Amino acid sequence: MANAAAVKQQKKVPFTYEGVDRRGAKIKGEMLSPNAALARAELRKQGINASKIRKKAQMSLFSGKKKIKPGDIAIFTRQMATMMRAGVPLVQSFEIVADGLDNPTMKELVLQIKNDVEGGNNFAGALRRHPKYFDDLYCSLVEAGEQSGALETMLDRVALYKEKSEALKSKIKKAMKYPATVLVVAAVVTAILLIKVVPTFQELFDSFGAELPAMTMFVIGLSESLQANGFFILVGIAAIVAAFTQARRRSRAFADAVDKYLLKLPIVGDIIFKATIARFSRTLSTTFAAGVPLIDALEACAGATGNAVYRKAVYDIRDDVSTGQQLQFAMRSTGVFPSMALQMTAIGEESGALDSMLAKVAQYYEDEVDNAVDGLTSMMEPLIMSFLGIVVGGMVVAMYLPIFQIGAVV
Numbered sequence: 001m002a003n004a005a006a007v008k009q010q011k012k013v014p015f016t017y018e019g020v021d022r023r024g025a026k027i028k029g030e031m032l033s034p035n036a037a038l039a040r041a042e043l044r045k046q047g048i049n050a051s052k053i054r055k056k057a058q059m060s061l062f063s064g065k066k067k068i069k070p071g072d073i074a075i076f077t078r079q080m081a082t083m084m085r086a087g088v089p090l091v092q093s094f095e096i097v098a099d100g101l102d103n104p105t106m107k108e109l110v111l112q113i114k115n116d117v118e119g120g121n122n123f124a125g126a127l128r129r130h131p132k133y134f135d136d137l138y139c140s141l142v143e144a145g146e147q148s149g150a151l152e153t154m155l156d157r158v159a160l161y162k163e164k165s166e167a168l169k170s171k172i173k174k175a176m177k178y179p180a181t182v183l184v185v186a187a188v189v190t191a192i193l194l195i196k197v198v199p200t201f202q203e204l205f206d207s208f209g210a211e212l213p214a215m216t217m218f219v220i221g222l223s224e225s226l227q228a229n230g231f232f233i234l235v236g237i238a239a240i241v242a243a244f245t246q247a248r249r250r251s252r253a254f255a256d257a258v259d260k261y262l263l264k265l266p267i268v269g270d271i272i273f274k275a276t277i278a279r280f281s282r283t284l285s286t287t288f289a290a291g292v293p294l295i296d297a298l299e300a301c302a303g304a305t306g307n308a309v310y311r312k313a314v315y316d317i318r319d320d321v322s323t324g325q326q327l328q329f330a331m332r333s334t335g336v337f338p339s340m341a342l343q344m345t346a347i348g349e350e351s352g353a354l355d356s357m358l359a360k361v362a363q364y365y366e367d368e369v370d371n372a373v374d375g376l377t378s379m380m381e382p383l384i385m386s387f388l389g390i391v392v393g394g395m396v397v398a399m400y401l402p403i404f405q406i407g408a409v410v
Contacts, residue, residue, distance in 0.1 A: 014108055015039045019050035029099060030107065032115045070169070072106045073133055074162035081159045084152035091118055109133065122146055137287070137300045138162075144290045154290060161286040165279065168366055172275055175268070175373040182384045186391060191226065193395055198223035201399045212402050219398040256308035263309060267379075271372045276307045277341055278365035280314065285358035295322055309336060327354070340364070 015036060018028040027048060033039035036053045043050045076097060083093035094114035101107040109130060116126035124143035127134040138158060145154025202220050205212055212220070226233070248255045263269045283304040287297035298318040302311045313334040320330035328346040331337045341361050348357030 013055060014111065016052075016054050017043060017048070017050045018052040019043065019048050021049075022047040029095060030111055032108075032111050066103050066105050068103065068106050068109060068133055070162070071166050072101075072103055073138075074159065074166050076101075076106065076110065077155060077162050078159040081152060081155035084155055090123065090151075123151070137283070137304065140292065140296075140300070141287065141290050144292065148291065157286055157290060161282060164282055164362070164366065168275055168278055168369060171366075171369050171373045172271065175271055175376050178377060179380045179384060182388070186384075186388050190391055190395070191230070193392070194219075194223040194226045195230065198395070198399065199227070205402055213398075215394075215398045216401055219395055259308035263307070267372075267376055271369060271376070272307065274365045274368045274372060276305050276310050277338065278362050278369060280305050280310060281341065281358045281362035281365065285355045285362060288358070289355035294327065313337075 013034070014030055014032055016028070016030050017039065018026070021027050031039060031042065033042060036055065039053055040050050043053075079097045079100070080093055083096060084090070088096065091114060094110055094117070098107045098110040098114070101110065113123075113126045113130070116129060117123060121129075122143075123146055124139050127139045127142060141154055141158050141161075142151070145151040148154075198219060202223070205216070205220075248258055262272055265272075280301055283301045284297055287300050288294065292300070295318055298314055298321065302314040302318070305311050305314060313336050316334055317327070317330040320333065321327055326349060328342055328349055331345060332342055344357045344361045345354070348354035351357075
């Protein structure tokens with residue numbers, strides 16, 4: 001018994017194997033095991049006669065081990081839902097899905113889950129051993145599917161939920177990434193011009209011995225200031241960014257204040273508002289359809305909103321609903337939900353189809369976010385081009401203006 005316990009506590013590492021199955025067909029794959037001997041024994045139990053077993057080379061710290069992204073989890077969930085719906089056994093589904101994954105880290109995670117399930121854990125229990133990738137909501141929905149005997153249906157709902165959530169995040173990132181990238185490039189180009197190009201023109205102007213235009217003097221002053229204090233400016237910007245990030249991470253009050261301010265921003269605030277309503281509706285629809293009690297579903301929705309204002313509002317709704325109040329009236333009392341969401345919720349409660357009504361609300365606001373992002377991108381393009389033209393073009397004009405003046409005098 002002691003030896004068995006010691007073997008169980010050994011750290012499992014990935015092995016690759018090649019061999020033949022019971023029908024004589026060649027087979028290869030990966031598995032986790034404490035050592036090669038136990039891996040061979042495990043394969044023999046599965047009817048596989050292994051001819052080669054090798055320990056898989058582990059990626060070092062400097063080899064850039066690929067991270068597992070939320071998108072990888074969404075793909076895994078969709079593939080598992082497809083396998084289960086096709087009638088493939090759970091353990092075999094893990095093997096098929098792992099074999100088709102491009103991310104080696106994700107493949108290793110799937111194989112770990114497979115080994116946990118083979119060791120006697122249920123699917124939800126195996127997922128809970130990896131809270132970094134599978135949150136409580138995900139695990140609870142899978143557990144509900146296992147208990148009700150409809151795991152394939154629940155995985156399909158979870159997959160849809162993850163796909164919609166990731167699509168929504170992608171839209172918001174798209175709205176922020178383009179202008180941020182262009183502005184950073186503009187700042188870099190401007191810095192290069194001020195540090196490298198302007199001093200060359202300054203030497204030329206000094207040889208003229210003439211009075212320079214005010215615009216040219218202003219640009220030269222910026223160049224001298226940046227050359228003298230550029231390092232300190234860069235460190236200061238980095239310190240401000242780091243301080244803001246740490247303050248938001250460690251101070252709940254500061255983070256809540258930032259979330260509240262973001263909702264008030266023009267254009268961007270509207271996108272965040274619509275995305276928050278979409279996340280709330282999608283999460284509540286998924287959890288309620290899965291048979292999760294409304295109070296517990298609201299608990300899960302609070303963290304999924306992604307905004308402190310709505311997190312507090314959802315907790316208030318939960319408290320009101322727990323006292324017997326209808327969901328629509330509890331939502332209305334917070335004063336932060338749009339009338340369309342309130343009306344659809346009321347219809348859903350009265351008709352007994354709350355999950356489908358909330359799903360329609362989520363779809364509507366996801367489409368609204370998509371349209372808002374496209375509109376923002378279309379509007380930002382000419383504004384950014386104008387900004388670049390004024391900044392870069394203004395510097396070029398400032399540098400050539402003295403030359404033009406001298407040419408006119410001659």
